[in-house]
Amino acid sequence: MNKDSRPEPEALLAEARKEGRGRLKIFLGAAPGVGKTYAMLEAAQRRKSEGVDVVVGVVETHRRAETEQLVAGLDVLPRTEIAYGGRPLAEMDLDGLLARRPRLALVDELAHTNVPGSRHAKRWQDVEELLDAGIDVYSTLNIQHLESLNDVVARIVRVKVRETVPDKVLELADEIELVDLPPEELIERLRQGKVYVPEQIARAIQNFFSKGNLTALRELAMRVAADRVDAQMAAHMRSHAIAGPWPAQDRVLVCVNEAPVSKALVRAAKRMAERSRTDWIAASVVTPQSEHLPDAAKDAIAETLRLAETLGADIATIHSESHVADEILAFARSRNVSRIVIGRPRPRRFTAWFTRETVAEEIIRKADDFEVTIISADPGEARKAVIRGKVLVSERDPKAYLWSALSVIAATAVAIFVNRLFPVESLSLFFLVAVLGVAARFGLWPSIFASGLAFLSYNFFLTEPFFTFEIANQDLVLTLFLFLLVAIVTGNLAARLRDQARTQRAIAKRTANLFDFSRKVASVASLDDVVWAAVTHVASTMQCSSMILMPDASGQLAIVGGMPPEDRLEARDRGAAEWAWDKREPAGWSSPTLPSATWLFLPMKSADRVHGLLAVQFGTRQYITTEERRLLDSLVDQVGLAIERTKLASDMEQSRLLAETESLRAALLSSVSHDLRTPLVSIIGAATSLVDADEALGVAGRHAMAETIRDEGERLNRYVQNLLDMTRLGYGALKVARQPVDLREVIGRALRCLESDLAGHRVVRTLPASLPDVSGDAVLLEQVVMNILDNASKYAPPGSQVTLSAEATAEFVSVAIADEGPGIPEADRAHVFDMFFRVRAGDGQPGGTGLGLAIAKGIIEAHGGSIRTEPAKADGTGTRMVLTLPTISKAPEDTT
Numbered sequence: 001m002n003k004d005s006r007p008e009p010e011a012l013l014a015e016a017r018k019e020g021r022g023r024l025k026i027f028l029g030a031a032p033g034v035g036k037t038y039a040m041l042e043a044a045q046r047r048k049s050e051g052v053d054v055v056v057g058v059v060e061t062h063r064r065a066e067t068e069q070l071v072a073g074l075d076v077l078p079r080t081e082i083a084y085g086g087r088p089l090a091e092m093d094l095d096g097l098l099a100r101r102p103r104l105a106l107v108d109e110l111a112h113t114n115v116p117g118s119r120h121a122k123r124w125q126d127v128e129e130l131l132d133a134g135i136d137v138y139s140t141l142n143i144q145h146l147e148s149l150n151d152v153v154a155r156i157v158r159v160k161v162r163e164t165v166p167d168k169v170l171e172l173a174d175e176i177e178l179v180d181l182p183p184e185e186l187i188e189r190l191r192q193g194k195v196y197v198p199e200q201i202a203r204a205i206q207n208f209f210s211k212g213n214l215t216a217l218r219e220l221a222m223r224v225a226a227d228r229v230d231a232q233m234a235a236h237m238r239s240h241a242i243a244g245p246w247p248a249q250d251r252v253l254v255c256v257n258e259a260p261v262s263k264a265l266v267r268a269a270k271r272m273a274e275r276s277r278t279d280w281i282a283a284s285v286v287t288p289q290s291e292h293l294p295d296a297a298k299d300a301i302a303e304t305l306r307l308a309e310t311l312g313a314d315i316a317t318i319h320s321e322s323h324v325a326d327e328i329l330a331f332a333r334s335r336n337v338s339r340i341v342i343g344r345p346r347p348r349r350f351t352a353w354f355t356r357e358t359v360a361e362e363i364i365r366k367a368d369d370f371e372v373t374i375i376s377a378d379p380g381e382a383r384k385a386v387i388r389g390k391v392l393v394s395e396r397d398p399k400a401y402l403w404s405a406l407s408v409i410a411a412t413a414v415a416i417f418v419n420r421l422f423p424v425e426s427l428s429l430f431f432l433v434a435v436l437g438v439a440a441r442f443g444l445w446p447s448i449f450a451s452g453l454a455f456l457s458y459n460f461f462l463t464e465p466f467f468t469f470e471i472a473n474q475d476l477v478l479t480l481f482l483f484l485l486v487a488i489v490t491g492n493l494a495a496r497l498r499d500q501a502r503t504q505r506a507i508a509k510r511t512a513n514l515f516d517f518s519r520k521v522a523s524v525a526s527l528d529d530v531v532w533a534a535v536t537h538v539a540s541t542m543q544c545s546s547m548i549l550m551p552d553a554s555g556q557l558a559i560v561g562g563m564p565p566e567d568r569l570e571a572r573d574r575g576a577a578e579w580a581w582d583k584r585e586p587a588g589w590s591s592p593t594l595p596s597a598t599w600l601f602l603p604m605k606s607a608d609r610v611h612g613l614l615a616v617q618f619g620t621r622q623y624i625t626t627e628e629r630r631l632l633d634s635l636v637d638q639v640g641l642a643i644e645r646t647k648l649a650s651d652m653e654q655s656r657l658l659a660e661t662e663s664l665r666a667a668l669l670s671s672v673s674h675d676l677r678t679p680l681v682s683i684i685g686a687a688t689s690l691v692d693a694d695e696a697l698g699v700a701g702r703h704a705m706a707e708t709i710r711d712e713g714e715r716l717n718r719y720v721q722n723l724l725d726m727t728r729l730g731y732g733a734l735k736v737a738r739q740p741v742d743l744r745e746v747i748g749r750a751l752r753c754l755e756s757d758l759a760g761h762r763v764v765r766t767l768p769a770s771l772p773d774v775s776g777d778a779v780l781l782e783q784v785v786m787n788i789l790d791n792a793s794k795y796a797p798p799g800s801q802v803t804l805s806a807e808a809t810a811e812f813v814s815v816a817i818a819d820e821g822p823g824i825p826e827a828d829r830a831h832v833f834d835m836f837f838r839v840r841a842g843d844g845q846p847g848g849t850g851l852g853l854a855i856a857k858g859i860i861e862a863h864g865g866s867i868r869t870e871p872a873k874a875d876g877t878g879t880r881m882v883l884t885l886p887t888i889s890k891a892p893e894d895t896t
Helices: 009-017 036-049 065-071 094-100 123-132 147-157 167-172 183-191 198-206 211-239 262-276 288-292 295-310 324-334 359-366 379-384 398-421 428-442 444-462 475-523 527-542 571-583 626-675 677-692 695-730 743-753 778-795 852-862
Strands: 024-029 054-058 080-084 087-091 104-107 136-142 175-179 251-256 279-286 314-319 339-343 371-375 545-551 557-563 600-605 610-617 739-741 762-766 774-776 801-808 812-819 866-871 879-886
Touching: 024 036, 024 211, 036 054, 036 065, 036 104, 036 136, 036 175, 054 094, 094 123, 104 123, 123 136, 123 167, 147 211, 175 211, 183 211, 251 262, 251 295, 251 324, 262 279, 262 295, 262 339, 262 371, 279 295, 279 324, 295 314, 314 324, 324 359, 339 359, 359 371, 398 428, 398 444, 428 444, 428 475, 444 475, 475 527, 475 626, 527 545, 527 557, 527 610, 527 626, 545 571, 557 571, 557 610, 571 600, 571 610, 600 626, 610 626, 677 695, 739 743, 739 778, 743 762, 743 778, 743 801, 743 812, 774 778, 774 879, 778 801, 778 812, 778 852, 778 879, 852 866, 852 879
Parallel strands: 024 136, 024 175, 054 104, 104 136, 251 279, 251 339, 279 314, 339 371, 762 801
Antiparallel strands: 080 087, 545 557, 545 610, 600 610, 739 774, 801 812, 812 879, 866 879
16 A cells, blocks of 8 residues: 555544544634624524533633623523632633533633633633533634744734734634724724723724734734634645645745755745745755765755845755655645746766656656646756766775676685585676675776676576577577666675765764763753763764854853863954844855855854854865754754753842842841941930930939940940951951860859840859860850850740750760740741741740851851750750860861
């Protein structure tokens, strides 16, 4: 069975996936007010009259009387209310619709965004769930809501549409009905108040609903509908094994090769496509022999395809093993092409009849269902375009023919030897093996030479009369000539297999190089590593020089890497690079722009910006082949993505640092504005009382005011000291002046300094009579104890007990400070030592900067010790801070 008469498996799978799903029909319009909802309701009423169960899931009538009349008589599902922003909002009841399970559901405004809290963010996702449940859906959509046209519409109407629908939703539609209305009629409907409320009409006509905008949107809608219908027709043809083409829409295919007439073909195809306002495709055919074309021929094909791409063609590559014409026709049918443009068959040398397929003539003979246009070359080009049999460089090598002769001589010697030992009738197989070996190693023409030599040798040495070219037995004449024919055919097949193997090895090598580069750039982390990996890989893969240019701090393009290393560009190359950077288009050698440059500059793009330029230089070559350009484009895309990944990682790190800095800044400002002002207010108030007070204040009053100033001043000093110490810790500038320290004395001095703060608490000290000295800074350790005691005085209720205890081993001394406060929640224990972190304690939370414990942790760790927090009691209440410091024998030698 011919493969063209079978449905394509992918098309059948697509059809199978639709089994059990509902069908989607979209009423597509160019703008609001064209009557999409009205047309949908009319179609629904017709379906209801046919006995179909129709339910209105959601329909927006916008209070239009004629629309509301069409809703009457249909089963309308009540909407569900979802609370948002303190008020209920109505949305389609998806669960109710699924439970009701009608045959047809009406879901208006496909691009609608659902209220937060709904099951799906978008209404088109609700529709997908309905389709999966087997429910048919009618819906409406304006062309400006299609995702792929969002930017196009924004340029036309100068309004960015926020609610969009992915193009895949349109592809899901089983049917699209274009609801069209001329711009004049739509504007008249707008003036009559049938689209917007009166106060919005004038502004709408001047902006979105201008005649030019509506005409452009109308054309977009028609094109989208036509493209979708064309795609559905192509899918139908593939699934039903319809060979095609169906001339529903013209599409032009131009076939190009290395012939000089190819450029004329491209220009003619462009004119045809413009006259018929249709798409056109420029295709080249890649065969096993294409790898061995001369560089000039490859350059000619590449130049022709670049010309076609410049003129707006879709570029395609058709891979063929042998039957080129059949592959071209199959490709044309798959793309629903209606017209094929080819060059007139070229004159042929006699030898070409044995080595080259008559592609043009075969297309003319077989293309019964296509319109074939033949373009003739001028006489001068026709003389240059004579088809000759391709003889590869390796096939011209005299060594190949010498090895062919030696192979035949070896086969002859083996055959003579075997024939003398035990005569057999199949001696020709030895010669066939020799011919196959030559074909596999050296190609077609050496194998043909070996076939002729084998024919003569077999006749001279192994047929009677021996050592002559006469044939005594006439029956052997046919055998010998059949042997020659078989030898030539098998040699030809082996040579083709060799060429195909070489081609596959080349493709596999390119693919492996591409994969290797993907893996390599995915593993590097810095921009310099990406640049180095890119230039070295491009240079080794493409066999060229490469470099990467990126903007420096001043915005000027600079070379950031090259292979071989390069640090300057000539003036013409610099101009091409700047043009490519400014226009975001390729420029330089082998491109339509500034081709006199010696480098080809390709922009490395990502989704929203250009990161730099990748430049390549191929020495004396004139053009880059299509396959090389595609590989290079793939490499450029991967380099661009890799650079974007490194930049995103750097941006994320900078954002994180900025966020942390902002958080610290906000916390510091909050601390300075509140906690530092509190003691200042008390100091200023007490000082003002002392200045303004009369004799009635008395000595006791003045003494109380002075004590207030002293206490608040000491508190302010502690806050400022904490801020300074935290800064020193952050910059690594805190130096520990080591000397033997008695922790009992440190605790005593801290209690005396906080005597007034701890006056409302019972302080219990359970310290041993002696403790081993620790090596450290007594002032800093005193500050640690004061910070912890200050926390205990703030958070423990008045009258509660604060306990200080200590224990020692040969290596460490541990000091524990416990209070009877509410304790630290388990979720917050890991953060109490973070800067500016304060346990959430409601409105009655005591003042403080949130730095005390962070500073205590930094100082203790600078001494080589540790600090931890744990509940003071089994029920989780109370807080117990445990400081562990090494004794003098275990103290670190140098700590900063």
